[in-house]
Amino acid sequence: MTLIVQCPACAEQEDESKVFPLGCSATLLSYAPYYDEQGVAHYHDPNATTSSYRCSKGHVWNVKSYKECPACGWRKADDLVIAPKW
Numbered sequence: 001m002t003l004i005v006q007c008p009a010c011a012e013q014e015d016e017s018k019v020f021p022l023g024c025s026a027t028l029l030s031y032a033p034y035y036d037e038q039g040v041a042h043y044h045d046p047n048a049t050t051s052s053y054r055c056s057k058g059h060v061w062n063v064k065s066y067k068e069c070p071a072c073g074w075r076k077a078d079d080l081v082i083a084p085k086w
């Protein structure tokens with residue numbers, strides 16, 4: 001699967017732009033996997049990786065993404081955070 005990253009502000013205006021990553025950071029909450037009735041480990045990781053992007057038109061935004069549980073596919077929905085312009 002190809003990861004598509006597009007500027008949400010430009011997409012809204014049906015405009016096009018190039019997107020440049022600004023870096024990412026991760027939270028470090030402690031958590032432990034739990035084991036279900038079949039003894040299968042579930043990794044419901046509350047830690048988010050926040051990636052920052054800037055588009056060629058100057059919009060800046062962050063995307064928080066979460067890891068998927070390998071046992072059941074559970075995953076917190078990604079949060080899209082539009083940051084104010086720098």
Ligand SMILES: [Zn+2]
Binds near residue numbers: 007009017
């Ligand atoms: Zn943009």
Ligand SMILES: [Zn+2]
Binds near residue numbers: 069070
């Ligand atoms: Zn799970």
